[in-house]
Every structure is written in C-alpha cells, then in structure tokens.
Amino acid sequence: MSGKYEPMELTGGQALVAQLLEEGVTDIFGIPGIQLDWAVDAIRSQPDRIRYIMPRHEQATSYMADGYARTTGREGVFMVVPGPGVLNALSGLATAYACSSRVLCISGQIPSTLIGQKHGMLHEIPDQSGILKSLTKWHGIAHRPEDVPALVHEAFVQLRSGHPRPVAIELPPDVLQAKGVTTILQRAEFNRLEPQPNTIEEAAAILAQAKFPVIQVGGGAAASGAGKAIQALAERLQAPVVMTDGARGLLDDNHPLALTSLGGRAVFPHADVIVAVGTRFIDGIAKPTHASGDTRYIYVNVDAGASGAPRAPGCLVLSDATAAAEALLAALPSETRASSTDKIGKVKAWSASQTDAIQPQTDYVRAIRSSMADDDILVSELTQVGYFSNIAFPVHAANSYVTPGYQGTLGYGFNTALGAAHGNPDRRVVSLNGDGGFGWGMQELATLARDGCNMSVVVFVDGHYGNVRRIQQRTFGDTFAVELANPDFAHLASAFGLPFEKVDSPSGLHAALTRAKDSKGPALIAVSVSEMPSPWALIHPFVPSPVTPPANPLG
Structure with missing residues (x-):
C-alpha cells in the first residue's frame, strides 16, 4: 500500500470519510447515534461529495446497502451504532452474505479501553466482533485514528477481490474523536482471480469433445459481471445457459440459449458435460444438481469448496467467472458448431406452457x-x-x-x-x-x-x-x-x-x-x-406439492 497524500492530522471520523471518498463511496445508509457522532459530523462536512441516507430502522440500512450494491455494481455501505444497531442490521448482512454482495458494514463500538470488560456500557453486547465475523469474509477494528485509513482500504481490497461478500469495520467512539497523523491510501483496484493455464487446457479439452454441453451460472457469475463472456462461450459451444435465481439477467431471457432453472430440469439429464460457473451447484436440500451418471463436470469458482462433496468429481477451474469464460473461449477450437436453437426452443416453449398454466x-x-x-x-x-x-x-x-x-x-x-x-x-x-x-x-x-x-x-x-x-x-x-x-x-x-x-x-x-x-x-x-394455486412443482422439485412435476420435453 502506498500513500496518495502527505500525512495529515485528522480525527478518526475525518480519516474514515477521507478514505471512503478515496475508495469512491458516494452514499452511506445509516442511523446516527452517540457512538458515531464524530463520523457523522465528518460526513456532514462533505455534503457535495457524500450522501447520508437515513431510514427509520437499522434493519433497513443493511438491506438498502445490499440492494444498492447488487443493482449498481458499486459497493453498498451502511453505518449503525453498536449493540442493538448491529443486531437489528444482521438480517440484511446475512442476506448480503448469502447473495455474494459487496457490502461494507461500519459499526460503532463502546470505548476501546472497555471492550470485553463487561461493565454494562451503553449498547455493549458480548463479543460483537465475533458476531460480525460470522457474517462477513473479513473484519477489522480500529484502536487508533492512525489505523482507520488502512482498515477502510483493506475492506475495499477484500470487497474487490476473491469471493465478493460483506466485510465489517468496528470504530470505537474514542478512536473516531481522537486526532492522529494519518495517511490516506490510494484506491483499491479490482483484483480478479485468474485461472491456472493447465486447468483451462483440461476444461477446454473436455468441452471440445462435448456433444451437448450445458452451462449453469449462479450469483458468483453475476457478481463478476460475466454476462458478455458467458454469452460468447455459450454461442461458441451452442450450449444452453441455465441461470439460477441469483444470475437472472446475465443473459437476456430472449437469447435463444437462455434458460431459467425450470428449463434446466429439461436439459441437465441430456448433458454430457455441465459447466457450473459461480454456483454452488446444489439444491435447497443440499442435493447436487447432477445429470446422468455419464455426465462430466467442470466447476468454475473462486471457492474450491464449490466443487467438493456431495457434488460429483470434476475439473476445478479456480478462477473469477469472467476470467475463466474468456480463457476457455480463447482455448476452444474456433469452428462453428451445429445450432442448438431448435432444441432449446423446444425447452423454452415447454417452460412457457408449464408456467402459463399457473x-x-x-x-x-x-x-x-x-x-x-x-x-x-x-x-x-x-x-x-x-x-x-x-x-x-x-x-x-x-x-x-x-x-x-x-x-x-x-x-x-x-x-x-x-x-x-x-x-x-x-x-x-x-x-x-x-x-x-x-x-x-x-x-x-x-x-x-x-x-x-x-x-x-x-x-x-x-x-x-x-x-x-x-x-x-x-x-x-x-x-x-x-x-x-x-x-x-x-x-x-x-x-x-x-x-x-x-x-x-x-x-x-x-x-x-x-x-x-x-x-x-x-x-x-x-x-x-x-x-x-401452488407453483412449487415447477420452482423446486424437492418441495412437496399436489401439482404433478412436468415431463421432460427432450424425452
């Protein structure tokens, strides 16, 4: 990390806002409180550069940050007081964690010298740090105002690399109020995980021999912004793209190869190769989304655990979804395959006939x-x-x-x-x-x-x-x-x-x-x-329903 500015004396609150601005933050969702006064005052001093949006309940702050992040492609930031403020915001933080959302939680704390002493301070709860750690990929706490820029910067390094999940920073009120000589750090850049060439070669060799490959994409592919790369790969392979709920819109539903999870139920049993990109590839009862016993699997994920049991063994490409799709496209033969449009068109028509009946x-x-x-x-x-x-x-x-x-x-x-x-x-x-x-x-x-x-x-x-x-x-x-x-x-x-x-x-x-x-x-x-009427036989086949599951249009 290198300093962008000369060291300067700032309060912890001023250092927080200065580093947030350097990271490109323009909006914070928050509810003020006494432990955050020096942070809120620093935000107030920058009315033309950063907007403080105050809802009526802390639960809304985390949900709003998540909705902001998942629809803008920018990080969502929320700020709450310690104790009840943090606890009220946890459901939104848990949702952001489940949905691979780039959300920063800025939490107040009790005075730093009293943390863990159990003196019954205002808003004190046992092990607030442990609670936040359980729902984030990274967590930090400031002990001096000089610590604040580096903590904020590291939060954005974490948000912009690896598996996109929420992060949290705790800022005690004495740290926010105190002054220290601080250095603002240069903005964290996105650092996507690139695939190893040998895994791309292995995956490309499998796909080159595939007769009916199918691509499933999940929230990780959506968080990577992999739409263009996945579409190009699918068109090269003439492979249908099955989008989970978290990946809807990665391909326009009007694209001839685009399918929902309902359409996936029709094509998976016929696939000789399935490429699972940025998805856990298991259903709601932890049953793998497997096809036939002869199907081969390629798992593309930043998390190696997404290829392990109970899933069938396969080729793991440990990589950002966009980087892997681009690399696979470059490694595949360039010849045009026979079109799958008619076959996938049958699945689209079948899917529409099933949903139209509800x-x-x-x-x-x-x-x-x-x-x-x-x-x-x-x-x-x-x-x-x-x-x-x-x-x-x-x-x-x-x-x-x-x-x-x-x-x-x-x-x-x-x-x-x-x-x-x-x-x-x-x-x-x-x-x-x-x-x-x-x-x-x-x-x-x-x-x-x-x-x-x-x-x-x-x-x-x-x-x-x-x-x-x-x-x-x-x-x-x-x-x-x-x-x-x-x-x-x-x-x-x-x-x-x-x-x-x-x-x-x-x-x-x-x-x-x-x-x-x-x-x-x-x-x-x-x-x-x-x-x-119940649509569950179409949405999740593992949920009991009086509706008869539909027959496969491809036989």
Whole structure:
C-alpha cells in the first residue's frame, strides 16, 4: 500500500470519510447515534461529495446497502451504532452474505479501553466482533485514528477481490474523536482471480469433445459481471445457459440459449458435460444438481469448496467467472458448431406452457413486465407472485432482478428495493411484496416519501402468511397463526403523502403501474387477491406439492 497524500492530522471520523471518498463511496445508509457522532459530523462536512441516507430502522440500512450494491455494481455501505444497531442490521448482512454482495458494514463500538470488560456500557453486547465475523469474509477494528485509513482500504481490497461478500469495520467512539497523523491510501483496484493455464487446457479439452454441453451460472457469475463472456462461450459451444435465481439477467431471457432453472430440469439429464460457473451447484436440500451418471463436470469458482462433496468429481477451474469464460473461449477450437436453437426452443416453449398454466400468477407477472422497461429493476419477495417470478418473470438486463438468495429473508424486499432506487434514480424500481412481509418494513414508507424515489411498491393483500398457510394445510389439514390484521392501505399511503391505488386484477395492476411510472415518483399499489394455486412443482422439485412435476420435453 502506498500513500496518495502527505500525512495529515485528522480525527478518526475525518480519516474514515477521507478514505471512503478515496475508495469512491458516494452514499452511506445509516442511523446516527452517540457512538458515531464524530463520523457523522465528518460526513456532514462533505455534503457535495457524500450522501447520508437515513431510514427509520437499522434493519433497513443493511438491506438498502445490499440492494444498492447488487443493482449498481458499486459497493453498498451502511453505518449503525453498536449493540442493538448491529443486531437489528444482521438480517440484511446475512442476506448480503448469502447473495455474494459487496457490502461494507461500519459499526460503532463502546470505548476501546472497555471492550470485553463487561461493565454494562451503553449498547455493549458480548463479543460483537465475533458476531460480525460470522457474517462477513473479513473484519477489522480500529484502536487508533492512525489505523482507520488502512482498515477502510483493506475492506475495499477484500470487497474487490476473491469471493465478493460483506466485510465489517468496528470504530470505537474514542478512536473516531481522537486526532492522529494519518495517511490516506490510494484506491483499491479490482483484483480478479485468474485461472491456472493447465486447468483451462483440461476444461477446454473436455468441452471440445462435448456433444451437448450445458452451462449453469449462479450469483458468483453475476457478481463478476460475466454476462458478455458467458454469452460468447455459450454461442461458441451452442450450449444452453441455465441461470439460477441469483444470475437472472446475465443473459437476456430472449437469447435463444437462455434458460431459467425450470428449463434446466429439461436439459441437465441430456448433458454430457455441465459447466457450473459461480454456483454452488446444489439444491435447497443440499442435493447436487447432477445429470446422468455419464455426465462430466467442470466447476468454475473462486471457492474450491464449490466443487467438493456431495457434488460429483470434476475439473476445478479456480478462477473469477469472467476470467475463466474468456480463457476457455480463447482455448476452444474456433469452428462453428451445429445450432442448438431448435432444441432449446423446444425447452423454452415447454417452460412457457408449464408456467402459463399457473393462474393468476402468470397474468400478474405479464402485467408487471409489460409496464417496465428492459433495464428497470424488479425486487422480488417471498410472496406468491414473487416465488413464481423466479422462473416466469422475463429478465432482460443484468443487475435488474433481485432475490434474497438462499437466506429466504421474508420482509427483505421493500427495504432492499429502496436501496436499489437510491442507487439508480433513472431506472424505475418495482418492489413486489405480500402483506405479510411488507408489514416488517412498512415504516420505511417515510423514507420513500421523503426522498421521492422513482419506485412502485406493490403489495398483494390476502390477509395471510400465504405460503405458511399452504404448508400447514397440506401437512396438518388445518392452519394456525397465519391470519393478518392489515392497515387500511389507502389511509397508510395518505398518512405519508404517497399516491395510492387499489386494484384487484392483472389489468388493473398494469394500468396502475403505468400511471405510477409516468409520474416518475413513488407510489403504493395494493392488489386484492385470494389464495393462489401452488407453483412449487415447477420452482423446486424437492418441495412437496399436489401439482404433478412436468415431463421432460427432450424425452
């Protein structure tokens, strides 16, 4: 590390902000508190360079940072007080960890000389550092103001190299207030992991002999921005690309080789080679996404553990997804293969026929999609239309479709969408919610109204935790503790000065979304619905469902 500036005397708070600015940070999501006063004051002194966005609850800060990171390609930064502030933000941090999201948590602490003494200081909790370490790839704590620039810089080194996952820094209040001679360090550059030539040669030799290769891409490929490289590799191989929920949009769904996970169920059994890029390649019950016993496997990942048991043995290319795809493309023979368009077209048609039969979810998905531009952003949720969107919502641009990943965080969606909206003011954001999950963050309508976000908030209202009700009914024949007492959503919107519409049909939703988008401001739309049919046989075959799993269109 080399210094960009001459050493200067700064408070720890000033050093924090100076290094954040050097790293390119322009937005921080946070709620102030006494332990952070000297950091917040330093932010206040730079109003033209850094924006402090304050929601109403610490949980929102981490979700907003995650939504910001996953839709802008820039790091998301949030700041909370120690103890309850950190604990409130953990669900968003866990979601960011699950989704390979580049998020920096800046946490306050109790005075540095009292950490671990158990004197009952304000906001003190046992082993806050250990809690943060469990949900981040790297963690640091400052003991002197001179430590702050190097810690911030190392946080961004970690965020911009290896497996993209959250990192955390703890800053005691005495360190933020004290002055020290500090040196601001040059911005951390992205440092992607390049593949070893021998593994590329091995993988290319396997692919050169493949008759029907299939590529599966996951959140790691999306975090790498590997779309162009994967598309070029797929076209060279004439290989279908199966996108997991975390990789939707890596290829435009209109591309003839692009498939969702539903389409993957049709092609995997016929693949003689499967290339798993930036994906764990296991399903929700830790069962490998294997094909036939004769299938060969190539695992491309920055984490060697993504190729181990219970997966079948294969060729491991330890590498960034983009770097590996580019290297494989260069190593493969250049001749054009016979087109797979007709074969994959059958799978696309089969997938559409399966999803079209699920109503009214299909019509709602179409209503939403037809109201949006290709690069507008949809933040899904754990709600009936949200679940279905994972396989049925057409995605046409990278970083435009957001889910909670394997964390399955009910109530994450509205707050995450707010972060996406703050980071992408020129793109319309649509937040899908059920009335159950929306209740966990509805206070953030205050943030939506205050900041005038370019965002439509859709709440499907059926008065229940719908999926819990379905599971209980199927398992026990009865339901318990699933009924909701909802607010009058019209009055709720009015209380915050927000435009509001109530609809009860897909056509009504399309019209309301179109009007909201034309207004270029925030809107709340409540959609009255009844119990919907189960789509789970199409989404996850391991989930029990009364729906019969579909037959394979390729035989």
